[in-house]
Amino acid sequence: MLKLPGLIDPHVHVREPGQTHKEDWDTATQAALAGGITMILAMPNTKPPIFDASTLELAFAAAKQKARCDYAQFIGAGPDNAAMAASLADKAAGLKMYLDSTFGELRLDDMALWMPHFEKYPKDFPIVLHSESRTMAAGILFAAIYDRPVHIAHISLKEEVLLIKAARERGIKVTCEVCPHHLFLSKEDIPAISHGHPGRSEVRPRLATKEDVDALWENMDVIDCFATDHAPHTLEEKDSDNPPPGFPGLETILPLLLTAVSESRLAIPDLIEKMYTNPRKIFNLPEPGETWIEVDENAEYEIKTANQFTRCGWTPFEGWKVKGKVRKVVLRGTTAFENGKILVEQGYGKDIRSLKGDL
Amino acid sequence: MLKLPGLIDPHVHVREPGQTHKEDWDTATQAALAGGITMILAMPNTKPPIFDASTLELAFAAAKQKARCDYAQFIGAGPDNAAMAASLADKAAGLKMYLDSTFGELRLDDMALWMPHFEKYPKDFPIVLHSESRTMAAGILFAAIYDRPVHIAHISLKEEVLLIKAARERGIKVTCEVCPHHLFLSKEDIPAISHGHPGRSEVRPRLATKEDVDALWENMDVIDCFATDHAPHTLEEKDSDNPPPGFPGLETILPLLLTAVSESRLAIPDLIEKMYTNPRKIFNLPEPGETWIEVDENAEYEIKTANQFTRCGWTPFEGWKVKGKVRKVVLRGTTAFENGKILVEQGYGKDIRSLKGDL
Numbered sequence: 001m002l003k004l005p006g007l008i009d010p011h012v013h014v015r016e017p018g019q020t021h022k023e024d025w026d027t028a029t030q031a032a033l034a035g036g037i038t039m040i041l042a043m044p045n046t047k048p049p050i051f052d053a054s055t056l057e058l059a060f061a062a063a064k065q066k067a068r069c070d071y072a073q074f075i076g077a078g079p080d081n082a083a084m085a086a087s088l089a090d091k092a093a094g095l096k097m098y099l100d101s102t103f104g105e106l107r108l109d110d111m112a113l114w115m116p117h118f119e120k121y122p123k124d125f126p127i128v129l130h131s132e133s134r135t136m137a138a139g140i141l142f143a144a145i146y147d148r149p150v151h152i153a154h155i156s157l158k159e160e161v162l163l164i165k166a167a168r169e170r171g172i173k174v175t176c177e178v179c180p181h182h183l184f185l186s187k188e189d190i191p192a193i194s195h196g197h198p199g200r201s202e203v204r205p206r207l208a209t210k211e212d213v214d215a216l217w218e219n220m221d222v223i224d225c226f227a228t229d230h231a232p233h234t235l236e237e238k239d240s241d242n243p244p245p246g247f248p249g250l251e252t253i254l255p256l257l258l259t260a261v262s263e264s265r266l267a268i269p270d271l272i273e274k275m276y277t278n279p280r281k282i283f284n285l286p287e288p289g290e291t292w293i294e295v296d297e298n299a300e301y302e303i304k305t306a307n308q309f310t311r312c313g314w315t316p317f318e319g320w321k322v323k324g325k326v327r328k329v330v331l332r333g334t335t336a337f338e339n340g341k342i343l344v345e346q347g348y349g350k351d352i353r354s355l356k357g358d359l
Numbered sequence: 360m361l362k363l364p365g366l367i368d369p370h371v372h373v374r375e376p377g378q379t380h381k382e383d384w385d386t387a388t389q390a391a392l393a394g395g396i397t398m399i400l401a402m403p404n405t406k407p408p409i410f411d412a413s414t415l416e417l418a419f420a421a422a423k424q425k426a427r428c429d430y431a432q433f434i435g436a437g438p439d440n441a442a443m444a445a446s447l448a449d450k451a452a453g454l455k456m457y458l459d460s461t462f463g464e465l466r467l468d469d470m471a472l473w474m475p476h477f478e479k480y481p482k483d484f485p486i487v488l489h490s491e492s493r494t495m496a497a498g499i500l501f502a503a504i505y506d507r508p509v510h511i512a513h514i515s516l517k518e519e520v521l522l523i524k525a526a527r528e529r530g531i532k533v534t535c536e537v538c539p540h541h542l543f544l545s546k547e548d549i550p551a552i553s554h555g556h557p558g559r560s561e562v563r564p565r566l567a568t569k570e571d572v573d574a575l576w577e578n579m580d581v582i583d584c585f586a587t588d589h590a591p592h593t594l595e596e597k598d599s600d601n602p603p604p605g606f607p608g609l610e611t612i613l614p615l616l617l618t619a620v621s622e623s624r625l626a627i628p629d630l631i632e633k634m635y636t637n638p639r640k641i642f643n644l645p646e647p648g649e650t651w652i653e654v655d656e657n658a659e660y661e662i663k664t665a666n667q668f669t670r671c672g673w674t675p676f677e678g679w680k681v682k683g684k685v686r687k688v689v690l691r692g693t694t695a696f697e698n699g700k701i702l703v704e705q706g707y708g709k710d711i712r713s714l715k716g717d718l
Contacts, residue, residue, distance in 0.1 A: 110517075110518050111492070111493065111518040111521075112517055112518045112522075115521070115525070133470070134470065134494045134496075134497040137470060137493075137496065137497030137500045137501075138493040138496030138497055138500070140500050141496045141497070141500040141503065141522075141526065142496075144503050144531070145522075145525050145526055145528075145529045145531075147529075158469075158471055159469050159470040159471045162470075162471055162474070163470055163471075163500075166474070166504050167500065167504055169504075170504045170506075172504075
């Protein structure tokens with residue numbers, strides 16, 4: 001039995017407020033605990049998006065009532081909320097800027113709209129960018145110009161990891177995360193994931209080439225965090241004519257990574273660094289007392305939708321044989337998950353930004 | 360009569376080798392002289408593109424035989440010629456990297472392909488980027504990472520000029536040029552230019568909004584150079600089903616800018632700075648001895664295709680009333696143009712990179 005720190009997922013779409021048929025603060029945090037994750041950072045592109053004090057309160061109200069693991073809530077950067085967002089920085093996980101592939105209120109097409117956010121958001125709280133390829137490079141230039149840290153969400157390309165490496169060597173304050181689906185899947189896997197429904201493989205950033213996947217593994221030292229980008233949609237939605245992009249991931253990240261450990265493609269200290277130590281540093285997260293998870297690293301089994309807590313009802317990794325199972329999760333002195341059962345109530349989870357000091 | 364230095368155009372598509380039905384080294388350099396320009400820097404996306412020693416020789420052979428004004432020839436960055444291009448740096452105007460809107464051999468889609476060029480091209484010769492919007496930001500990040508100057512071709516957007524300003528304030532070595540068509544035309548002018556042929560308004564970067572145009576004028580101090588991006592295509596091509604992007608510009612840049620001077624939108628010292636002093640600095644160009652132009656700043660007339668030397672046979676500024684006419688051009692002690700007539704022979708022009716010291 002392997003004991004690890006309670007893991008942190010800095011990139012989760014909880015879907016509440018607004019799309020609770022996909023997921024909510026209850027089911028998302030159950031899925032997190034079942035996946036060995038004791039703290040999630042929630043993305044702001046809900047309906048409505050979280051971009052000011054009143055929408056932030058909407059998310060907090062739902063989370064306070066329902067969350068079973070600890071959490072913080074990102075605030076979204078919009079075309080005209082820079083001062084507002086900055087004034088809420090100490091309540092938020094950080095500022096999320098959607099610079100690619102996003103529609104609606106949080107769209108920031110023009111780089112001139114990025115400037116007030118970089119000027120105003122406090123430097124001791126993170127700015128996280130959805131920014132792919134050249135847009136990512138543009139985001140890193142902003143980090144250089146405004147001399148402040150940025151964290152690049154879900155990198156997926158060889159050019160991205162190489163450029164982050166080069167920028168960091170030059171002293172630019174850039175960190176990054178990678179998702180399991182960009183480490184374990186490539187374009188070549190699309191037919192197998194799709195089961196005849198092309199929408200099931202839709203995700204942003206898209207699944208990349210085998211060369212890109214290999215470059216991520218070869219530059220594992222450049223990657224600061226693993227993050228799920230848990231983005232649940234129902235199977236009905238995924239199989240529709242207009243399939244939304246996104247995969248669930250909270251319950252599969254750790255078994256997939258532990259399987260890579262069993263194959264000597266990854267080491268346990270790397271896993272701890274990228275799922276606990278680094279996210280704590282980058283996102284300025286408190287130390288959770290009496291919090292750990294226990295994992296049977298020799299348990300072999302198949303990933304099955306039927307065993308999942310997420311509401312979305314599917315996983316792109318259905319049927320994958322993995323090695324490594326979460327047996328027990330202890331969160332702040334209480335056993336929150338054990339032998340497949342959630343043992344803490346709704347509302348047990350805490351908003352880590354509302355606390356002073358460590359948990 | 361106003362006396363100015365011989366002007367320098369750092370961005371000219373001569374079309375030779377390969378497309379001499381549009382233009383060649385003879386007609387392009389006649390158009391330059393008629394426009395008050397005594398030195399042109401020629402772009403490498405000819406047919407074939409100029410990207411190695413033998414293609415560079417093709418351009419030099421044509422230029423040596425035909426050019427009537429002075430010149431240098433850019434070498435193009437391709438996916439695998441970084442070492443070759445760098446080895447030819449002292450013969451070339453600089454390295455041109457096509458990072459947007461280009462097809463064929465000089466396409467560099469993947470940012471990983473940019474890296475060897477930035478690593479290898481000597482820092483005392485310029486790298487010029489065709490890079491719009493976020494790609495421009497990516498290019499400036501490369502300048503920061505590799506700590507070397509880049510020159511951004513034909514900026515057209517508010518976000519571009521603002522970001523260049525911010526990057527420069529941060530100490531990043533970036534310069535830029537703007538074209539007359541982005542200063543004097545916006546999207547709103549497309550119907551008037553088109554004369555029923557939408558292809559006539561096609562240009563890359565595209566004509567922008569009035570707000571973008573205004574931002575360029577308001578940030579005139581950020582703009583280092585005026586450049587024509589003289590990109591001649593025949594009217595037949597422009598009016599075809601697949602119109603190529605590009606405008607001629609060598610013969611209209613100075614009258615348009617002098618008209619702006621007459622309207623107090625620009626000052627003569629700015630014009631000299633951006634068409635002589637700055638290009639000399641940025642591109643490391645020699646001082647031409649006994650070279651000047653004489654301009655009648657009070658001459659009012661209409662721009663007319665019939666009066667042009669370019670082979671392409673049209674101008675987007677047809678019928679524009681302008682104030683300011685080139686009367687005489689003296690190049691290295693010889694009157695090269697006077698009262699509408701070219702007075703130097705083919706071959707009078709010199710490759711300025713082949714000379715040691717000043718002309």
